[in-house]
Amino acid sequence: MQIRPVFTALRRHRLATLLIALEIALACAVLCNACFLIINRVQRMKMISGVDESSLAFVQLTGFETKGAKDLNARMLNGFGGIAGVLSAHVINTVPFGQQAGTFGISLERSMRNIPAVIDLYLGGPGSLEALGVKLVAGRAPQLADYVTLTNDFPSDAPVLITRSLAEHLWPGGDPLGKEFWSGGDYHYRVIGVVEHLAIAQPGSRGVASADWSAFAPVQPGPFLAGGYLLRTAPGEAPRVLRDARATAMKIAPDSVLDQDASQTVSDLRMRYFENDRGMTRILIGVIVSLLLVTALGIVGLASFWVGQRRKQIGIRRAIGATRGDILRYFLMENFLIVSFGVVLGIGLAYACNLMLMKRYELAHLPFYYLPLAAVALWVLGQLAVLGPALRAAAVPPVVATRSV
Amino acid sequence: MLSYYFRMAMHSLKRNKALTGLMVLAIAMGIGASMTTLTVLHVLSGDPLPGRSGSLYYPQIDPRDMADYGPNVEPPDQLSWIDGMYLLKAKRATRQALMTGGMVPLQPAQSSIYPFHAMALYTSADFFPMFEVPFQYGNAWGSAEDDSKARVVVISANLNDKLFGGQNSVGKTLRLQETAFRIIGVLGAWHPQPHFYQVYMGSYADEEDVFIPLSASRDQHMDHAGETDCWGNGGGDNNTLEHAPCVWLQFWVQLGTAQQAAAYKDFLVHYSQEQHAAGRFLRPPNVRLRNVMQWLDYQQVVPSDTRLQVWLALGFLMVCLVNTVGLMLSKFMRHAGELGVRRALGASQRALFGQLLMESGVVGLVGGAIGLLLALLGLWLVRQQPTDYAKLAHMDTRMLLATFGLAVCASLLAGLLPAWRACRIAPALQLKAN
Numbered sequence: 064m065q066i067r068p069v070f071t072a073l074r075r076h077r078l079a080t081l082l083i084a085l086e087i088a089l090a091c092a093v094l095c096n097a098c099f100l101i102i103n104r105v106q107r108m109k110m111i112s113g114v115d116e117s118s119l120a121f122v123q124l125t126g127f128e129t130k131g132a133k134d135l136n137a138r139m140l141n142g143f144g145g146i147a148g149v150l151s152a153h154v155i156n157t158v159p160f161g162q163q164a165g166t167f168g169i170s171l172e173r174s175m176r177n178i179p180a181v182i183d184l185y186l187g188g189p190g191s192l193e194a195l196g197v198k199l200v201a202g203r204a205p206q207l208a209d210y211v212t213l214t215n216d217f218p219s220d221a222p223v224l225i226t227r228s229l230a231e232h233l234w235p236g237g238d239p240l241g242k243e244f245w246s247g248g249d250y251h252y253r254v255i256g257v258v259e260h261l262a263i264a265q266p267g268s269r270g271v272a273s274a275d276w277s278a279f280a281p282v283q284p285g286p287f288l289a290g291g292y293l294l295r296t297a298p299g300e301a302p303r304v305l306r307d308a309r310a311t312a313m314k315i316a317p318d319s320v321l322d323q324d325a326s327q328t329v330s331d332l333r334m335r336y337f338e339n340d341r342g343m344t345r346i347l348i349g350v351i352v353s354l355l356l357v358t359a360l361g362i363v364g365l366a367s368f369w370v371g372q373r374r375k376q377i378g379i380r381r382a383i384g385a386t387r388g389d390i391l392r393y394f395l396m397e398n399f400l401i402v403s404f405g406v407v408l409g410i411g412l413a414y415a416c417n418l419m420l421m422k423r424y425e426l427a428h429l430p431f432y433y434l435p436l437a438a439v440a441l442w443v444l445g446q447l448a449v450l451g452p453a454l455r456a457a458a459v460p461p462v463v464a465t466r467s468v
Numbered sequence: 469m470l471s472y473y474f475r476m477a478m479h480s481l482k483r484n485k486a487l488t489g490l491m492v493l494a495i496a497m498g499i500g501a502s503m504t505t506l507t508v509l510h511v512l513s514g515d516p517l518p519g520r521s522g523s524l525y526y527p528q529i530d531p532r533d534m535a536d537y538g539p540n541v542e543p544p545d546q547l548s549w550i551d552g553m554y555l556l557k558a559k560r561a562t563r564q565a566l567m568t569g570g571m572v573p574l575q576p577a578q579s580s581i582y583p584f585h586a587m588a589l590y591t592s593a594d595f596f597p598m599f600e601v602p603f604q605y606g607n608a609w610g611s612a613e614d615d616s617k618a619r620v621v622v623i624s625a626n627l628n629d630k631l632f633g634g635q636n637s638v639g640k641t642l643r644l645q646e647t648a649f650r651i652i653g654v655l656g657a658w659h660p661q662p663h664f665y666q667v668y669m670g671s672y673a674d675e676e677d678v679f680i681p682l683s684a685s686r687d688q689h690m691d692h693a694g695e696t697d698c699w700g701n702g703g704g705d706n707n708t709l710e711h712a713p714c715v716w717l718q719f720w721v722q723l724g725t726a727q728q729a730a731a732y733k734d735f736l737v738h739y740s741q742e743q744h745a746a747g748r749f750l751r752p753p754n755v756r757l758r759n760v761m762q763w764l765d766y767q768q769v770v771p772s773d774t775r776l777q778v779w780l781a782l783g784f785l786m787v788c789l790v791n792t793v794g795l796m797l798s799k800f801m802r803h804a805g806e807l808g809v810r811r812a813l814g815a816s817q818r819a820l821f822g823q824l825l826m827e828s829g830v831v832g833l834v835g836g837a838i839g840l841l842l843a844l845l846g847l848w849l850v851r852q853q854p855t856d857y858a859k860l861a862h863m864d865t866r867m868l869l870a871t872f873g874l875a876v877c878a879s880l881l882a883g884l885l886p887a888w889r890a891c892r893i894a895p896a897l898q899l900k901a902n
Contacts, residue, residue: 079794082794082797089786125573126583178535247700312686321582353758360490360494364487364795365794368802423775
């Protein structure tokens with residue numbers, strides 16, 4: 064197969080060639096970046112919360128008198144314990160993918176001169192850490208004596224468990240056990256254990272790196288820790304248990320407000336938390352599909368035009384000995400060259416778009432392997448699109464050469 | 469002449485239906501996608517109070533300590549209680565209101581309605597006249613109620629419909645967090661979007677259902693929601709917020725002229741200097757005075773995903789346009805022979821150019837019409853999304869006209885190059901070739 068004649072023919076159709084190449088280049092740029100965005104979103108949606116989502120439900124009550132909070136906790140835990148399918152019930156301030164609670168900046172010095180991290184502090188009653196199902200990787204789980212009494216929204220002095228990523232951030236390479244940190248100068252915490260993962264309530268809202276920067280403080284339920292309840296169920300039982308738990312809560316405390324939005328299974332909270340990302344992924348996929356479709360149709364349209372225009376030349380080539388295969392290969396090769404040209408342009412464009420996106424969004428560099436993949440995708444698309452017109456060209460009989468029109 | 473061009477264009481377009489269809493489809497898809505995203509961007513970046521937003525300002529000062537201090541650092545987005553109350557009492561602007569949001573448990577008198585959380589705004593008297601909030605029944609409270617921490621409440625039309633069936637409920641009692649409040653006013657229809665005065669409860673949130681004097685809300689220990697940013701030894705405990713080094717209040721002022729605004733900014737600098745000299749502010753004066761639109765811009769209320777979608781759609785439109793240029797070129801060149809005949813019979817290059825452009829204009833118009841339908845479909849899809857701005861995604865007249873404008877411009881632009889190329893053919897050459 065000779066490439067020279069293809070080149071010569073293309074030079075005579077510079078404008079049309081350039082247009083198709085430009086279209087391929089634009090498609091390449093959008094394709095690379097859209098795929099990259101999809102992968103980013105999918106990774107975000109796969110975020111590890113560290114808890115047993117499928118067997119947890121959360122119930123949130125508010126609007127009760129602080130005086131009666133202790134009594135309310137006792138009645139609630141008792142009521143929830145009576146629901147079939149509930150393995151255990153605990154008081155907790157919030158759960159991953161729930162409402163933000165206990166967020167503060169922490170410092171390694173009492174003077175609070177530097178604030179290296181803003182974290183979520185989970186406050187949970189006895190058994191709640193075990194019920195969450197987080198995996199302990201170092202140190203120990205809280206014992207009964209560790210549960211402190213709150214006199215404020217935050218414990219003023221408490222042992223805490225922190226996540227591995229927070230430990231690594233605060234004390235890179237060091238042993239976090241026994242280390243201390245402060246918040247607001249007067250609040251002091253000592254690390255007794257490290258858990259593998261425990262996502263903050265709104266993971267990703269303060270950046271990707273801090274999605275797992277949380278700590279857990281064992282706290283006795285009381286006036287400052289009340290209204291939020293964590294139910295541990297058998298796997299798959301959570302939705303039914305939640306329905307019963309909501310009814311129970313309204314029966315036990317008819318004057319309190321059951322927060323309908325926050326009272327969900329943790330799986331549902333997760334679903335809702337990533338709703339926007341799912342929507343965006345769908346839109347991106349839609350854009351990619353439409354883009355490839357339009358590009359393919361454009362190639363079909365222009366190739367058909369060229370075939371029509373060159374009917375006579377094709378007839379002559381056939382008459383002087385070219386086989387059908389030769390004609391077919393000619394058009395395939397022509398398309399391959401144009402697409403290759405477009406891809407070369409597209410690589411530059413894709414990186415330009417990526418730089419623009421990086422400036423505006425928290426996005427990494429486009430990985431290099433995207434480009435060969437996009438090129439292959441566009442080559443395949445081009446070959447498929449041109450196949451129809453090329454086959455029609457190959458079907459042109461040699462006798463056309465002898466006709467004058 | 470135009471009608472003749474139009475007939476020619478229709479005739480030519482009908483001759484090759486598949487190619488025409490392809491061009492129309494490409495334009496329609498590009499326009500549909502772009503207009504859907506542009507309409508969403510348009511409604512989300514709208515002016516919440518047209519005509520007034522220019523004279524409403526959001527003062528910011530910097531009371532923080534030296535931790536994390538650097539040049540060009542923005543002052544915090546909110547005010548502390550001490551500064552907020554000082555600026556409120558100073559009354560240096562035409563009107564001023566201090567506010568923060570919250571969720572208040574509301575216990576209805578009817579047993580048929582379960583207790584629920586009402587979105588509340590704790591504010592001061594000038595809020596209503598400053599934002600020209602319309603009243604259906606009753607009226608707002610005055611500074612006397614602010615001072616006396618009166619247990620009065622203004623409710624939204626929505627809540628009035630829900631609890632009182634839309635009747636005049638002024639004088640009735642509303643139980644909020646186990647305390648009785650007297651209803652003194654019911655708002656009329658009022659839906660400023662974005663929710664500019666309080667962006668912490670959702671930038672496109674519905675309006676609050678209950679409005680309570682800030683003083684009374686503090687007196688009743690009502691929880692405030694939104695952001696509380698503390699520094700130094702600030703704890704952020706709701707009960708001690710008045711004295712804590714924390715910012716948690718929003719403050720708006722009305723300033724009629726640019727001179728007034730400049731004077732107010734000077735006042736803020738003066739106040740900061742005074743506080744700095746007294747040792748309360750550790751940083752040198754660092755103030756901002758943004759009006760509504762500048763504030764919304766600074767807060768980046770328009771979701772970044774929305775902007776991303778616009779870029780994607782415009783990229784897609786570009787591909788569609790380049791595609792149309794290619795198709796148009798092939799279509800025009802296919803009929804080169806015919807164009808040659810017309811040239812030979814005396815049609816000028818200009819006349820041919822006009823005829824060809826008319827053809828692309830018609831494609832653009834039809835593509836625009838179909839694109840409009842696609843955009844309406846797209847907006848309907850946006851409205852099905854569970855975001856707080858979903859309900860706003862509606863096409864308005866301006867965007868409707870813009871759709872057709874964009875479609876016709878785009879297709880004329882796409883037709884320009886092919887038409888120019890096609891009408892430049894030498895008639896004799898084409899005739900000879902045939």
